[in-house]
Amino acid sequence: DFDRAFEEVKPAFGVSEDELQDCLSQGGIIHYSPYIQNILEQGSLIVNQVRDDPAATLYTGVLHGPPGSGKTALAAKIALDSEYPFIKLLTPNSMIGFNEAMKIGHMQRIFEDAYKSTLSVIVIDNIERIVGWSAIGPRFDNAVVQALMILLKKQPPNGRRLLCLGTTSARSVLQQLDLFEHFDTDIAVPSVNTYNELAHVMQGSGAFDEQSLQQAIRELQENKHNDRVGVGIKRILKNIGTARQNPGDMPNEFARAMNKSMGESNIQTNEYS
Amino acid sequence: DFDRAFEEVKPAFGVSEDELQDCLSQGGIIHYSPYIQNILEQGSLIVNQVRDDPAATLYTGVLHGPPGSGKTALAAKIALDSEYPFIKLLTPNSMIGFNEAMKIGHMQRIFEDAYKSTLSVIVIDNIERIVGWSAIGPRFDNAVVQALMILLKKQPPNGRRLLCLGTTSARSVLQQLDLFEHFDTDIAVPSVNTYNELAHVMQGSGAFDEQSLQQAIRELQENKHNDRVGVGIKRILKNIGTARQNPGDMPNEFARAMNKSMGESNIQTNEYS
Amino acid sequence: DFDRAFEEVKPAFGVSEDELQDCLSQGGIIHYSPYIQNILEQGSLIVNQVRDDPAATLYTGVLHGPPGSGKTALAAKIALDSEYPFIKLLTPNSMIGFNEAMKIGHMQRIFEDAYKSTLSVIVIDNIERIVGWSAIGPRFDNAVVQALMILLKKQPPNGRRLLCLGTTSARSVLQQLDLFEHFDTDIAVPSVNTYNELAHVMQGSGAFDEQSLQQAIRELQENKHNDRVGVGIKRILKNIGTARQNPGDMPNEFARAMNKSMGESNIQTNEYS
Amino acid sequence: DFDRAFEEVKPAFGVSEDELQDCLSQGGIIHYSPYIQNILEQGSLIVNQVRDDPAATLYTGVLHGPPGSGKTALAAKIALDSEYPFIKLLTPNSMIGFNEAMKIGHMQRIFEDAYKSTLSVIVIDNIERIVGWSAIGPRFDNAVVQALMILLKKQPPNGRRLLCLGTTSARSVLQQLDLFEHFDTDIAVPSVNTYNELAHVMQGSGAFDEQSLQQAIRELQENKHNDRVGVGIKRILKNIGTARQNPGDMPNEFARAMNKSMGESNIQTNEYS
């Protein structure tokens, strides 16, 4: 199994398996739609190519989709399932308040560590945050963008192989920055869109019995504005938590929370909605 | 009662109960409208969820409304009523003249302290001031905005739970900065709008007898421009203070002051008016 | 009397009574129009409220008007007449060449000193200069603006009371910067506008006998462009000085100087003209 | 032969023959079109002129073309084939995170080293990355641009001769920056455009037998959007690698990958497509 296999090849330098595990909620990945399996399979193909194709010593892909759609969780899952000896998360969380030089230094150290392993995967999470993007201006850390561009194209040293998986909720930002085309491939991660998918997520959460599930769904569908769900799985799981606070009235409570989320996702001028 | 309960769980690291208490005037919260109770109940629900829902280890909300509408007082009230062991105010007042790095360091320290407690609430007051927003340019401390974005989304360490309550008089600024959508929920705080509500505030202040109250209200309503009040409770309380300086002519004095405030709130191109 | 009263309460930390006295010319305030008395009374009301109203622990007002209209002198007069134990002038003159951090440090020290006294008044003179405003760009010290915004809203510590009186010749600049609405009240200071008022100032200066006064006024009125005076008292007093250089021809000399000043004030695209 | 010749003249200071060799994949240059030979011949002419023409002590040329078209490989090939005693690669890869001063220092050191040899070639790879270009703003390291402009025009010391070969995927950027006209000549590097050329590349890769080659080509041509290939050789070689992962279904797998690449190159608003 994976855990054992992993233990065996664990190299001396830092592996952030735990950090990546933290990106997955306890319930793990819920296969609420065939897309999910499809995404994981695309990931698996890339993982294999980097491991096996002598020419593919560097491969880069970016997962993009609306906020909370599960990009980080899916990238983490692909990375953890790769069973590569070096697995690392590059996240804005550990660079709060870093200036450009510190960010670049941090990134370079992670890539240098990766170059020491024969087979490595780096998850570059939330790229718009890593580059400090603000739409007003617009402002961003150009030196960090440039460093990313170079690192995403720089061949690892002889005999080493590297897979980079980025995530972003702002594809158009990455396109404007010319960062998007620096990835070999891109993988779209959707929201939960149909009521069928929503029901799947509710079942997967284990919080509803069949009757209250149906009741909640019915209530949502009565609202004529709600022709599709269009809410990320992350918020749906939060809303289930909120509903759980009111055990006597879970379906209503959940419907109320979902209605608000769905309203917001309608208003948001999000590029993915 | 609260004070005792609080004493018991007081942790070693800094708790700014006093600082938050200072945000409430001596008269406390005046329930001049059902909205006020409603806001406090929304706060209470969130407080409970963060305490009880195993999945909701991080919850963030922002109180927004016109200047002086009572956002800070209400956020402080919710925080103080939470009875959480860690309660902290993050305010621009203690960051005057800080550069971006110092601001971020200060914020990080407060969040680090919060992460040490099992259950914490941080009030992030006057966010447009924390990020140094000026409409001319526009200018703002982008690194501070980025740090806030990350901190508002970063999961506390295992077993720790965190509630963040922001306040702002500039919702549209937060929206432009993409900060608004980084909060899980938002709570609108209104001005005092009807004459009924105004009368309620006047009674709550204990400064007027019934007759002088009616006289002042009548005087205000005679001004045909004054179809609604539209003044924040903070200024109303200040105006009551001004009127008190002239005990012989309180109703007139108060009406005069209110007329000026109501005129200004008509002119102001404020997004909430 | 004031001088004695003041002596008695003089606190240990710096009081800039002299500095404020320097803002008044030797002739003192000339009551050339009822507006002047009205402004001083508005000031006096505020002074009383801050001293007496338990709720008004912080009050802020801004005097605004065309260049040389007497804003600084009137603010200084109000402050000196307040008989508060702590009186301080915050002026760009003592911050020449300061960078943002130094300016903010200087301002903070003055406010800290004020917070040590039970009752304090700070005159913040020439705010557009303190914040380094230039219309080209526009450019300004944003950190200084932010610090001012916070200081103007920050409650003094328990038991301390603070009055802040700002002055500016650029109300619209302060409005653009959102600084204007950070003051509780604003007081407009006019130019000398009617020939009656001008005659009043000339009398007050003691430089003209009745005949030469009338002669000068007549001469000015003959110029059909001069339907109103529209010149600040500061320049009028300077022009009287210039005329005095030519004792033989004072009325003409004065009229000539005034004509030039009035021409300029017509041309200037000043927001107050 | 080249290797021996090179060994003999190897000077003391750094020669990055290996680094340049790394720019060529193991299969080397595939002559999929007469253009390739033509480019190499143009390079050879310049190489000879710098070696032999007493007046041409400095010659500069830039290879430009769409991403992945083989610019770096061709520049490296020309440099390696020059048999000059000093061969050096100036690449953004070794300047990640450098600030302007460090970049310029690094560049100057390389040019100084070159000036010490009687005959030198410097490959300046990926110039848009060296100058840190971002289209948003636009932003770039102006001091680096200026330094490049000067270095590209500065005569080597007496008796020394220098050839500079730049590469870029962003000709229009270099033109906007006035850098393009600082080169004596420019050489266009095309994508693989016809199906004939594509077949040539596939053969050259040695991965396909004749039948599967034809099958893949046929499949691609059936897609009516695919009237021309328009994909850089770099990606084509990557796609061959991907197809190789699925030995049972190589033609299909390759066609699928190529279809995606061709779609992207249609969408991309690239100046070369």
Add this chain to the structure above:
Amino acid sequence: DFDRAFEEVKPAFGVSEDELQDCLSQGGIIHYSPYIQNILEQGSLIVNQVRDDPAATLYTGVLHGPPGSGKTALAAKIALDSEYPFIKLLTPNSMIGFNEAMKIGHMQRIFEDAYKSTLSVIVIDNIERIVGWSAIGPRFDNAVVQALMILLKKQPPNGRRLLCLGTTSARSVLQQLDLFEHFDTDIAVPSVNTYNELAHVMQGSGAFDEQSLQQAIRELQENKHNDRVGVGIKRILKNIGTARQNPGDMPNEFARAMNKSMGESNIQTNEYS
């Protein structure tokens, strides 16, 4: 006489009489037009007022006019003729390469020195250069502009009197910067405009005999584009120098040089032409 008077009152701290003398060419001021006398008289009036009017402890004026019209020479003349004990030139020449802080420090030191004398005059030469103005951007040293604004309005200490004379070829720049209105008065300095005035200058230079003078003028007037001269005295004196190089053909040589200067002054989109 002046020299002796000056010696007697020479204070310890630096007086730049020499520096100011250098601003006058050996021929001194040529009174080619009544304007010149008029300018000097205006200066003299101000000089007297600052010396004698008890209220005029600070007076500021700015000389403005086209390039080379003699602004610096005239300001120097007024200052030297003032016979004030403290005379100082504040010039960009001694601040080459100074950053904002150094410039401001230098200016402050000069003003501080002036404040030590009972009666002082400071010539602030070429203000657009002191503030580092460039029309592209536009760019300028805002902190220097702010410091100048404050210094031009700051009262000298008790008993001290100060006259400031600025010069500029860019009145509209000073107006844009709001610096122009910070001067109490402004004095326009014209070009040499009529052929009469030109003849006057030529005579004053002592380089022409009557005949060659007439010949040169005639030659210039034959050019129908030359309806007015419109050239600053500085260049005219330079042109006379050029002509002198060719003693055999002075009138022609001078006419040729003048024709070129007059052509340029026609083309220049100068605000004064």
Add this chain to the structure above:
Amino acid sequence: DFDRAFEEVKPAFGVSEDELQDCLSQGGIIHYSPYIQNILEQGSLIVNQVRDDPAATLYTGVLHGPPGSGKTALAAKIALDSEYPFIKLLTPNSMIGFNEAMKIGHMQRIFEDAYKSTLSVIVIDNIERIVGWSAIGPRFDNAVVQALMILLKKQPPNGRRLLCLGTTSARSVLQQLDLFEHFDTDIAVPSVNTYNELAHVMQGSGAFDEQSLQQAIRELQENKHNDRVGVGIKRILKNIGTARQNPGDMPNEFARAMNKSMGESNIQTNEYS
């Protein structure tokens, strides 16, 4: 002769005769057109005036023209022929990577050295590069521009005389920067424009016999787009070098190279073409 004369007056401080000599190719100046002589004579006149006219202690001129037209060579020639004791080249080549302060320091040192000699000439080469001009933004080192403006107008100390000769390929840039009008005179340097001039250059190079010269010219003229040459002498000399590489086919090779250069000079939106 010049060499001896020069030796005799060589001052202690640095004279960059060699550096200037390097700006002239071995063939020296080719008089391909009467313009060339004319430019040198204009230079000679100025050289004489600075040496002899007591009033002309400072004279500045700028040579401007299309890239490669020979500006630097001609300025160097004028300077070398001046036989002044101090001759110095101020070139961007020796300021690569300098920041503004370093550039200004370097320039000041050169001017200071010049001020030590009684008679000096400074060639300020490639001014647009010295000020770091980039059309995007536009960006430039404003402090360097300001320093140049001041240095170009600053009188040398008593008894010293200075001639400054600038060069630029970007007259309009210097005009935008207001630098152009800071020169006393400007001298235009043309491209090689007629086929007659081209033939002259070819002869001057000594590379062609009469027949091959005619053949090359004829071939060029057959191309109907080539009504005028419009190529700088620098490139023409380079093209001759290229042709020389192919001795068997010089006329054709030269025509080919020239055709390309002439095409480029047609396309270039250069202000001089």
